[in-house]
Amino acid sequence: MDLSGIPIIDVHTHPFDPAKDDADFRTHFIMSLWSPPASVYTNTIVVRKLIRELAKLIGAPLGSSQDEIADLRNKLYKSDSKAYTQRLMRSTNIKTMLVDTGFPHEEFTGYSVDLKVFSDLVQCKIYPIFRMDTSIFKIFKSMPATFEEAFDITEKDFEKAIKFDKVIAFKSIIAYQTGLEIFKHTDKEASEAYNRFKKNKNTADEKILRDYFCVMGLRKAKENNLPMQFHTGLGSAPDLDLRVANPILMQYLLADEEIRDIKVILTHSGYPFTTETGYMTSIYPNVYCDVTAINSYYGIAGKKAILELFEFAPANRIMFGTDGALIPETYWFGYTQGVKVLGDALEEMVTSDWITAGEAIEFAEKILYKNAEEIYKIPGNK
Numbered sequence: 001m002d003l004s005g006i007p008i009i010d011v012h013t014h015p016f017d018p019a020k021d022d023a024d025f026r027t028h029f030i031m032s033l034w035s036p037p038a039s040v041y042t043n044t045i046v047v048r049k050l051i052r053e054l055a056k057l058i059g060a061p062l063g064s065s066q067d068e069i070a071d072l073r074n075k076l077y078k079s080d081s082k083a084y085t086q087r088l089m090r091s092t093n094i095k096t097m098l099v100d101t102g103f104p105h106e107e108f109t110g111y112s113v114d115l116k117v118f119s120d121l122v123q124c125k126i127y128p129i130f131r132m133d134t135s136i137f138k139i140f141k142s143m144p145a146t147f148e149e150a151f152d153i154t155e156k157d158f159e160k161a162i163k164f165d166k167v168i169a170f171k172s173i174i175a176y177q178t179g180l181e182i183f184k185h186t187d188k189e190a191s192e193a194y195n196r197f198k199k200n201k202n203t204a205d206e207k208i209l210r211d212y213f214c215v216m217g218l219r220k221a222k223e224n225n226l227p228m229q230f231h232t233g234l235g236s237a238p239d240l241d242l243r244v245a246n247p248i249l250m251q252y253l254l255a256d257e258e259i260r261d262i263k264v265i266l267t268h269s270g271y272p273f274t275t276e277t278g279y280m281t282s283i284y285p286n287v288y289c290d291v292t293a294i295n296s297y298y299g300i301a302g303k304k305a306i307l308e309l310f311e312f313a314p315a316n317r318i319m320f321g322t323d324g325a326l327i328p329e330t331y332w333f334g335y336t337q338g339v340k341v342l343g344d345a346l347e348e349m350v351t352s353d354w355i356t357a358g359e360a361i362e363f364a365e366k367i368l369y370k371n372a373e374e375i376y377k378i379p380g381n382k
């Protein structure tokens with residue numbers, strides 16, 4: 001099923017600066033913080049497919065080896081990264097990107113990317129997402145004298161993101177730190193945990209504090225009628241503990257009376273916990289998911305993931321995107337192959353007579369841009 005004519009909103013991605021990256025571009029398709037050896041990154045089906053598709057686009061001579069195709073790509077990218085990036089983007093139907101400005105970020109990588117420059121580079125409309133962990137990171141790094149001070153710093157950062165940066169959503173990566181089983185705590189409990197933690201760093205108090213600030217972010221999102229994304233499922237190894245990244249762990253928090261009406265998006269559909277994710281979007285009134293990261297990085301798993309989501313998920317709760325970062329291919333591969341994988345999954349549902357061909361198109365339009373327009377309140381995309 002060919003969906004390439006449908007416009008795309010990428011609901012979760014990152015800005016990049018071509019001047020900042022000099023690793024072999026193929027390594028960026030392995031989700032690891034350790035640089036993978038060539039014997040790994042040259043032998044995955046994602047990289048094999050990527051190289052084959054790139055060879056067609058850049059016109060590599062027939063019979064070129066993987067390294068020869070990579071060399072040609074590097075030459076083109078180095079000589080004019082803007083022209084190369086735009087060539088890739090123009091071969092897709094990407095119109096709008098929602099970018100997580102928490103990576104790259106001064107606090108983590110030593111630099112941030114100017115969004116105007118990035119928008120000009122990729123020729124898309126760009127809307128920022130506020131990764132609230134950049135603020136929490138500051139607190140844990142500097143440990144201000146009192147809990148009240150720490151609270152004020154966070155509060156000011158949240159307000160700045162909303163009023164000054166005009167963010168379209170909040171995002172939490174608490175899954176990477178203390179996991180998704182988030183509990184609500186009172187100001188008094190958090191303040192006591194802060195004082196204990198300041199004297200003696202320990203994981204129990206760290207969890208209380210991270211949970212507390214996360215709920216504070218949810219409340220801020222609610223006050224300002226913004227959705228909040230949560231990283232769920234696989235992430236950069238070995239930082240992420242997959243055992244605490246299953247979105248099902250959020251079931252009690254999301255059922256809480258105060259939290260229930262905040263729009264929460266389970267990014268990456270909790271992969272590999274996609275059945276659980278789909279189930280949650282069908283139970284909770286305000287829970288959504290996106291197939292970011294599954295696209296671009298997990299290749300053939302995308303079809304299985306989409307079919308698993310559809311075991312329970314209503315079509316108006318699933319969104320599309322890449323989690324692209326660092327190099328243009330991580331976006332381009334998702335916009336080309338990810339859209340094909342979505343078409344394959346929908347076609348399978350048509351062939352087995354679960355949906356009609358008309359419904360497949362209706363679902364594809366919802367997933368590729370209509371749901372995002374509604375959930376993130378993005379002005380017309382066509």
Ligand SMILES: [Zn+2]
Nearest residue numbers: 012013100323
């Ligand atoms: Zn991301």
